[in-house]
Amino acid sequence: MGVSFLSPWAFAVAALALVAITVLVLSERRSRRLCCVLGLAPRPLWSVGVDAAALLLLGALLGLAAAQPVVSQVRTSEGRTDAEAIVVFDISRSMLARSGPSAPTRLERARDVAKQLRASLDDVPIGVSSLTDRLLPHLFPTMSTTAFTSTVDRAITIEQPPPERRALRATAFGALADIGRQNFFGLQARTRVAVVLTDGESIPFNLGELRGPLLSGRVTLHFVHLWDEEERVYDAQKRAEIYRPSPTSRTVLDRIVREVGGAVHAETDVASAIGAVEGKLGSGPVAARGRELEAVPLAPYAAFAAVLPLGLVLLRRNF
Secondary structure: EEEEOOOHHHOOOOOOOOOOHHHHHHHHHHHHHHHHHHHOOOOHHHHHHHHHHHHHHHHHHHHHHHHOOOEEEEEEEEOOOOOOEEEEEOOOOHHEEOOOOOOOOOOHHHHHHHHHHHOOOOOEEEEEEEEEEEEEEEEEEEEEHHHHHHHHOOEEEOOOOOOOOOOOOOOHHHHHHHHHHOOOOOOOOOOOEEEEEEEOOOOOHHHHHHHHHHHHOOOOEEEOOOOOOEEEOOOOOOOOOOOOOOOHHHHHHHHHHHHHOOOOEEEHHHHHHHHHHHHHOOOOEEEEEEEEEEEEEEHHHHHHHHHHHHHHHHHHHOO
């Protein structure tokens, strides 16, 4: 365990306390001269000391908060050795569709589903991939929640990388065959699940070519269908584009799972999808699967603590 500072130079903010104390000393000297002229007793020196100490403590705490101290430690993460999962994001342009100009897009809702899945499967290594007309890995199965969340939030964006073919619909479910024949999963993973977050809108593909690689690769597909017939894609000026949702999208997904196994789950029933994936993964041996850095920021605590000396200064000034 160690303490580091994200902005150590910002501790210079504490120097403002010295300015405040200088003003306090000058003010006190003027006050004492005036008391001498008027024949009044000046306030005790201990009272001045209390004000100076409060200002020093206030400056130190604000400087500490500005320096952003962080307590960090490396933790060994344990996870299943016989099972892995991969979350596959459909990143075609149709995943920008939403119910209104200010509503969350399908992709944004997919990110939320992925994070719920990661939180529920806390003992299973999970990776991240993207799908258009090709399947690309972004993160191989890992126990690191930080790596997973960071990848989902920063690396998963619409058509990045872009599809190889430009068409009205860019998704090709035939590309899912690669998850069975390429090294998306570790060799030790006997149980393999791919959770595909998609609107189900695909260009034509050969369903027969999908079945063999998935079965030989021991990969089970679970689709979460993010789709509504009233959703539209809006441009930067919040105007609806010509895109219209495909009414056969659910039918396409049902056809796939009938052929290769797995299940299709509605976006409104994420709990059912998570339960089905948990049931497929089952239970198994657990061992160390890596190390993860845990960090706790202390700046909010320092800023909150600064309220106490600040309150003391204000209280003594006004009463």
